[in-house]
Amino acid sequence: MQIDRDVAVPVRDGSTLVVDVFRPDGAAPSPVIASISPYGKDVHWPERYPLYDVVPNNEHMVWETPDPEWWTARGYALLRADTRGTGASPGRLDLYGPQDAEDFYDVVEWAAEQPWCTGKVASSGISWLAMMGWRVAALQPPHLAAVIAWEGSTDFYRECAYQGGLYTHGFIEFWWARQIEPQRTGSDGDDWRTVLPQHPLLDDYHRARTTDLDRVTVPVLSAANWGALHLHLRGNIEGWRRAASDDKWLVVHTGTHIDPYYADWALELQERFLARYLQDRPDAMDGVPPVQLAVRHGRDVVWRDAPDFPLPDTRWRELYLGEKDLDWTPPSAAAEVGYPASFETAPATETLELTGPVALRLWLSADQDDVDVLARVQHLDVDGNPIPGVGPQGGPVPMAMGWLRASHRATDPERSLPYRPWHPHDRAVPLTPGEPTLLEVEIWPTSITLAPGERLRLELVAEDGDLAMMAHDHPDLRRPATGATIHVGGEHASHLLVPVIPG
Numbered sequence: 001m002q003i004d005r006d007v008a009v010p011v012r013d014g015s016t017l018v019v020d021v022f023r024p025d026g027a028a029p030s031p032v033i034a035s036i037s038p039y040g041k042d043v044h045w046p047e048r049y050p051l052y053d054v055v056p057n058n059e060h061m062v063w064e065t066p067d068p069e070w071w072t073a074r075g076y077a078l079l080r081a082d083t084r085g086t087g088a089s090p091g092r093l094d095l096y097g098p099q100d101a102e103d104f105y106d107v108v109e110w111a112a113e114q115p116w117c118t119g120k121v122a123s124s125g126i127s128w129l130a131m132m133g134w135r136v137a138a139l140q141p142p143h144l145a146a147v148i149a150w151e152g153s154t155d156f157y158r159e160c161a162y163q164g165g166l167y168t169h170g171f172i173e174f175w176w177a178r179q180i181e182p183q184r185t186g187s188d189g190d191d192w193r194t195v196l197p198q199h200p201l202l203d204d205y206h207r208a209r210t211t212d213l214d215r216v217t218v219p220v221l222s223a224a225n226w227g228a229l230h231l232h233l234r235g236n237i238e239g240w241r242r243a244a245s246d247d248k249w250l251v252v253h254t255g256t257h258i259d260p261y262y263a264d265w266a267l268e269l270q271e272r273f274l275a276r277y278l279q280d281r282p283d284a285m286d287g288v289p290p291v292q293l294a295v296r297h298g299r300d301v302v303w304r305d306a307p308d309f310p311l312p313d314t315r316w317r318e319l320y321l322g323e324k325d326l327d328w329t330p331p332s333a334a335a336e337v338g339y340p341a342s343f344e345t346a347p348a349t350e351t352l353e354l355t356g357p358v359a360l361r362l363w364l365s366a367d368q369d370d371v372d373v374l375a376r377v378q379h380l381d382v383d384g385n386p387i388p389g390v391g392p393q394g395g396p397v398p399m400a401m402g403w404l405r406a407s408h409r410a411t412d413p414e415r416s417l418p419y420r421p422w423h424p425h426d427r428a429v430p431l432t433p434g435e436p437t438l439l440e441v442e443i444w445p446t447s448i449t450l451a452p453g454e455r456l457r458l459e460l461v462a463e464d465g466d467l468a469m470m471a472h473d474h475p476d477l478r479r480p481a482t483g484a485t486i487h488v489g490g491e492h493a494s495h496l497l498v499p500v501i502p503g
Contacts, residue, residue: 093189153235334490356499
């Protein structure tokens, strides 16, 4: 392949972004796969992030980007851009802001006009690169032909900064120090570790960084991971559901944050998708269903094709909280349970599949004016031991999680669904001390299959520091619910709404 390094690309305000371009040998124009990130376009993977084995391992691999050797051999050019204010690109850092998205738009259009390009450009990559794919798609650059969004969130406030109104302190601290600081070219620009704690409500700062999915009209391949509970799972599913694209596919897989993107099955799917929209092969995606799900049976999976998500045959059923149990029938009498607490079903008598979004309707009272609810759903084996999901780095994570700050409990009735409450997060309404109050907690989608003898457990915890980079543990922004009261049964029948898949 031919490699052009440190190419200056002019953008609309007179600044430049710096890119590397990898092209197939020969003079024929190629379609382009583009990406932009603050991680360093030409920093070799093992030097930048040795935590993961490089998949595949060659001298051109850069964190979370497509492999130039693999794609140029199949007739594509690859373009990697350094975000303004990082790596080789000068300027002020404006991570995920309007200027960041406009810069990517200008890079896409510049690439399309080059003599080595066919005029068709796609965005592809993992995580931040996928997030920027959603962002640029909403700006509708004329030559953007498709987007592969592989584990990339779409709602900055709800998925990245303040899950359920709780500040994602563990992730922001970890990510900024590990990923951003090493590539910054100066002190100019926001440092999220300082700025985000100043914006606890969904205000204009967050709105400027939220993708308008109604404007995403290009073909989309959205790939989510059941274990991506740190920020991406919800965004891939919501992005796929709400994108205005006529042609869109959703895949939900398992595994680490990195390995699946480079797996043989994933590369085959990506190649078919790009062949259809960048190589003028209209039949390339024939036979690919709109939805493909890795249905979890413990840590094993069985793939299922579907026409939609949530699955059309879903039976939404209530599991009622008792004093210690979860049951399909409400408790016979009202009771109170101290927070934190856990609740378990009886052992399953037959196979029970729960695949889809989950929601918790929790009646709570407290002596203080605000508390944080942190919910975990666990799959227990026949001996009562948790069967964990696979987390981003391969370690154990709960099978599902959800969060809600009680003062953010207001919901938008027009956007809420029974299985996915929608919280505006634009105001804080204190609790009335001692008064039972309904909290509708969104729990991110999951897939759990209980074998006979296995159980489901709901854990309501006060702290989540054990989850390290997933923790919401900023010392000044946390409101532990220790000592609060959970109300069950009677007129305050708290329940977990679960997606039962028949058959």
